[in-house]
Every structure is written in C-alpha cells, then in structure tokens.
Amino acid sequence: MQIIYTDVLVIGGGLAGQRAAIGVKRRGLETIVLSLVPAKRSHSAAAQGGMQASLGNCLGAAGDNEDCHFADTVRGSDWGADQQVVRMFAHTAPKAIRELTAWGVPWNRVQRGEHQITEDGQKKTVSEPAEAHGLITSRNFGGTQKWRACYVSDGTGHAMLYTMSNQAIAANIPVHERMEALSLIHDGKRCCGAIVRNLINGEILAYVAKATCIATGGFGRIYRASTNAIINEGMGAAIALETGIACLGNMEAIQFHPTGIVPAGILVTEACRGDGGLLLDAANRRFMPDYEPDKKELASRDVVSRRMEEHIAAGHGVHSRFGEHLWLDIRPLGRVHIERNLREVKEICHYFLGIDPAQELIPVRPAQHYSMGGVRTDHHGHSPTLKGLFSAGESACWDMHGFNRLGGNSVAETVVAGMIVGESMADFCHSTDGALHISTALAESFGCHERQRLAAIADCKGGENAFELTRLMQDTMTEQVGIFRHGERLQDAVARLQELQRRAARVSLRSNAPGANPELVAAYRLPRMLKLALCVAFGALQRTESRGAHYRADYPQRNDSTWMRRTLATWPDPQAQLPVLTYEALDIMHMELPPGWRGYGARDYIEHPDTIRRQQEIDRVLAGMGAADRFSRQEALMPFRHLLPEHLRGRNQRLGEKQ
C-alpha cells in the first residue's frame, strides 16, 4: 500500500477545506487536499443568495455591526449555539469578506442615488448615500435585523469557490481529486491521517499526517427530498463516528429550506424572498403575514418551513401530480431585477420547470437543506476526544448554528472556520503535541481492515441491493424524521433504520467491474450513512422538546429547564445497533444573550432558572459601566477575542465607525 506523508491532510475541497489549507501553507507547512470531485465542483458552489457579514454599507444595512449579527445568529439558533463561537464568527466574517475581495470575488456594489426595491409586494424608492458608492452592497435575508447578505448576483458560492480554488492553485496546494477517505488512522488517542480510496482506479492508499481536517460538508443525502448535491452523503462525519472516539454533536438538528422546487427538490435561493418575493397558497393568497405578522416571509427558515407545512396540512396547498406544494411569487421584483440578481433562479425555473419566473409562479415545498450537527470540536476546530483531528464548515459542530442556521451564515462560516482552523492546525503541528510517533504498521493495519471490508462486500451472497436500501433509508428519513416529528414515528424510524442496517450487511454486488465500481461505492457508503441516519433519528427521539428546526409535535415547547444541552453521539462498538448518546450542558450563566423569545415563531417556552439570574447579573454589570463603548460592554459580559488567532483580533472598520 502506498503511503503519502504530509503535515496537514484536509479531507474536502470546498470553501472551508481550501481556506484551511491555504492557512497552513502560509505557515510553512505542507498540505494535501482530498476531494471526491474536482474542487471547483464542491457543494459550496451551490450557495446562491449571499454571505452574511456586517459591513453596513448600503442603506438597508446602516447601523449593522457584530452585535446585531451575533444576536440574530443566537436567536436564529434558538439558543442552541455556543455564543463564544458566534462572537468569533460575527467578528471575523467582515475580515473574511474583505480578504476574498482582495483575492478577486466580484461582489455586487452599492450604486449611489435612487433605486427601487420591492417590499410587501410594493415598489419603493430609496436613495443610497454617495459615500457608500462602490462598496460591497448587501440584501435582506430571513431572521436578520439588517440587510447583511453580501452577494454576487445569485452565484455567490460559485464566485467565492472559484476565487478560493484559484488562490489554492496559486499557493501550489495539491488537490488529489476523486479521492474518498474510508477511515481515519488513529491509535485510540491520536488521529494520524486516513485510508483513502481512489475513485478512478479503485486503489487503496494511506495518507499519514500530523493534523487531519474533516471539511466534507453536510449529509443531506440521508434524506430523499434534499437540496444537497448528491455527493453530500456525510462520509467525513461518518468516518469520524467510526473511530468510536470522536463525537458528533446535535445530529438531530436538521434544517429544511422553505423553497425547494417541486418535484426536483432543487433550491431556489432565500434571496427570492429577501428581495421581496412572496409565498402564496392554492388561492393565490399571501399567508405568511397571518402566522408571522412581523417577519412574514423573512422569519427564520425553520419557522417559515413549519408554517408552510402547517398551511398545507390545513388544506391550503396546491394539488399537483407530484403531491402538494405552495407558490413562490417573484413576479413583483420585475424582469430586470430577476435577470440581473436572480440569474440562477431564472435558469433553474427555465430548465427544470419550463417556466419564466418573471411571469409565472414557482412551485415550492420545504426540503432538507443543511446539517447543523457534525464532528464536535472546540473553539479551535479541534476534536476534544481525538487529538490531531480537526473539522471545519458544515461537517463540523463547533456549534455556531445551534438548532437553526440563518441563511447566508453557512458560506460565511466556511471561510471564517477555514481561517481559524487553518491557524489552529498550524499551531498544533508546530507544537510538541503535533509530533507524530506512529509506525507504518498502524497505517498498514487500517489499510488492511478497509481492504477486508471491501472484499467482504464483493464476496457477500446475501442478495440485498445497495441502491434499494439507500432509497428506503431516504424515504424513512423524509417521511418520519422530517419537519414535524413525533415520538412514535421516530421510534418506528429507528426500528426501520436498524432493520436496514441488518439488511445492509447482506448487500451483494451484481457487478465486479474493475476501477471505481459505482455499485461498490454505494454498498460501502450505505452502512455509514445508516449510522448517521440513526444518530439523527435516535437523537431526535431522545430530545423531548422543540428547539429551532427540531420540532416535536408531542413536545411542542422549547424546554430550557431540561434541554439546554448539546447531544453528543459516539459509536464505540462497531457491531452496536445504536449510537451512545451523552449530553453536554450549555451554561446560561456564561451567556452574553440569555434565552428568550426569538422575535418570531412560538412565544411559549419553559424557562431555565438561570435565565433570570443571568439577566440580573448582566443588568448589574452593564449598569456599573456607565457610558462605556459597545466593545467594552461586550467584553465585560463574555470575552472571546482571546480564542481567535492574534491577527484576527483587530476591530472592523465601517462607514460609521472609522476608528
């Protein structure tokens, strides 16, 4: 078996992985990026509408800053997020966008003077100040107080990923394309690389590294109706889980995006609503104001998706041969706006629906979209249980999103996390902990184990079909572990997934084609995906409350008194039928923003006794500070700058804040 040595192995070639690789390379280390596909085809490219960063340049963004971005994100998370991580993120996002700007991303810019916007279906004229002319502009998105989503038409992720990939090429970072990590090499305490399969010729090889970073994105493909790319099968999270040592956090926290097109499930961006688009029902009636009089279509995604399903269940859905759906109406925005700022949406409607969205309504229904959970890490992206293992981006759970992510916070997180985790990996490699003391025999034994697993599949005569079992898993997840969850249905889903797990052990191949063999790929991914699905379904069953995107019809209230806790899943026994779940507490007494009402969604929740104590403490601290500026007040409540690499600690300059 070939063994390739490097300092830092990055698994995943999307925005987070490539930014982390650029960071370690700058610190004088060698790095290799593994990618299932050519890096520029990673799912980051599919982010359409925008990247959240509080630049505050355009009129709708005036007065925005890190404090607003922090508060929006914590409320969006339904208080499930780690607030220090959210602070680190909100503080670094403007730096991330400015770095990308220097690197070449053609962000849309503010045009001075009057222009028209669409609000509540009406055209309105606003005037942009001359001093903002040419600075990066932003658009409105759900769950935010300000227009904060910076964008490049509706190809934001594409433009960011191409710029990032080009910088990685400029830095001479090798990307080993069409490579799939099958397992992490470790000795029980220390991760030291991965066993990898070449998806062109089927060869197995080992990559040995001081630090290994999982940046493989989400695992939406465990669901049938998902906006995710077909490569988002969660193999990065799965191989971390299969170590038995690394934990996955909050796997039950799954986001459903309000506007997947029907029937293909392809996403049309939240920017449709941010720019003034409306949701209509079968009677062509706008219904969101009835449910959410304040935020309307622009409440957070979990709330809008739930309201849509509620409205369909109340008999207001449009009947079609593909089941029921609702309408997204972007006609009020006008053709000029659509053809300039929503180009991908227009193309998607044209090619997949045969309609012109400037004239016709778009059929939509919520679809699985994002995995808030993932590989549990500390503030530096480092696994607390397996040294040398790092994770960044959607695959990670350093826990920035809690139980619901805000639109535009994902691409922003990928770059911010890449900037931070790249530095922590470099620090780790340069420290005494970074030294590697493994024998090649360890790599050989892991390689041997993977070859045996593949051989066992090839030799199996059980007669089960991997494609069929995958479909059954996806059906189970979409039907029973979706937007509305219920104890009995979840119990049944767990049982079904366990049955599929047993059947998956009897999968046999009809083809033994040399090379990558797509059937073999489906066969070895299936049991890993089932493990992730079981983490989601079992975690959802155990969490007897409703928080963010996790909604239990039988426990409809958010319950802070028992559930201010993060779910941690491990899988120590490979033969076990269920993950081991443990919980870690979120300490309200250290929160800058104690739990409360989000400003949208349900108002009733069960309070934790610490909430009032913490609020009193905050009031007391702030009262004692007199006219201190916002930075000192924040620092007094919850310091976070010490957690950031030194070069990311500076204050962000803004039009209104030119200190």
Next chain:
Amino acid sequence: MNRIPVKQMSRTLHIRILRHNPHDPDSVPQLQSFELEEADTMTLFIALNEIRQTQDPSLQFDFVCRAGICGSCGVIVNGRPALACRTLTRDLPDNITLAPLPAFELIGDLSVNTGKWMRGMSERLETWVHTQNLERVDIDSMEAAMEPELAEKIYELERCIECGCCIAACGTAQMHADFVGAMGLNQIARFRLDPRDQRTDADYYELVGDESGVFGCMTLLGCEDMCPKDLPLAAQIAFLRRRMVMAR
C-alpha cells in the same frame, strides 16, 4: 398556472451509451442499448441513475449538484455537448445516444477527467489575481471601492462553470491538445477586466499570444453555441485577439 412540465404521452426511450472501462483489460469501446419508460419531468440525471440502479450497476457517469451549477455532467447528447442534469428527456427524440466529452481523459463510460484538464489550464494561465502582498491584505480596513457596473461585468465572465462543453465543441481543441480553448481565453478576459489584477497585456501575451492561445482559434464558434451558461465567448476571443495583436 401549473406548468410543471409533463410528458405528452407515455413512451419508451431507447438510450444508447458509448461504454468503455479503461481499467478493464477486456473492455472494448462499444455502444450499449438500454430501454427505459419515460417519466414526468425526467432528466438525463434521473434516466441514467435509473439505468444504473435497475439495469447495469457498472455504468459510470458524473453528477454533483444536479442543478446546472457545478459543471460535472457535461456529456454528448445526440452529437451535441450538454449538461445532462438539466436536459429533459421530453425535449429529446425517442432515440438518444450518449457519449463522453471528447478531448478529456476517459475515466469510464460517460465519466471524463475534466478536473485534471481544468487544473492544468489554471496553472498554465495563472488564473488568479496577481498583485503585491496578497498574503498581507489589511482585512480590518474597509474594502476598496469598485464601480458597480464593473463588478457585474467581471461576474458575467466569472459565470463559467468549467463544464468542458466549449472544449468538446471546439475544432482546434480536438486537433491540438495544448489549446487553452474558449474556457481558458475567457479566464484571461476575466482577469484582464479586473483592476485588482496588475498584469499588463504584455504579460497576457506571454500566456496566450500564440497558436495554443488566442491565435489558435478558428472562429468556428462551437464554444459559444454550446456554452450552457450563454457566456459571450466569441466576443471575448475576438476582443482578446485584437488586444494581443496590439500588445506584441
């Protein structure tokens, strides 16, 4: 109002696929026929997956986003390069022939190694912003202003998804393996437009001022005709050629 595309009537599709597995010493390139019942809103993404799942599990092809965004699924459909994911079968005749994109290394069946080609092109044409001190960007200060219209013009060219359809449709690229194609020339046009890139026309001339660059184009215009993103490739090449003549 409900205009979700539906088939006119039930029909059977006859799909012939050019198959070859270079990793199998016994494999001989050949056309294999499959029959498939057409379904509502069926795309080639759905059709190919159904064939693989129910008829031949060894069939190789590439999809990633399945939404026309990532550029993975370029394939020859009845003689013309196209993105398979957004090709609806209802727009095709009963007989459909699929072949891998030419000019790229074959991985197997419909899967070709576009990634390797693209990386080579990027390295050769240095498709990144060239400027001083990129490693020490002041990320605390406000960004430099840019004219809104210019940003939009750059994005217009940046929309290329590197699917390879223009290369497959290019006469020169079929004859000369080192031709950078419309895709490469469009990249140069994109960076040339970007004030952040400090390269001059003399620098670009060094990269594309020969037969493997802008002077290799025979103006057959297959690139622009086949570009799934409708990029203005012909105009970019013509303009770039003039600038390069002047830069000499």
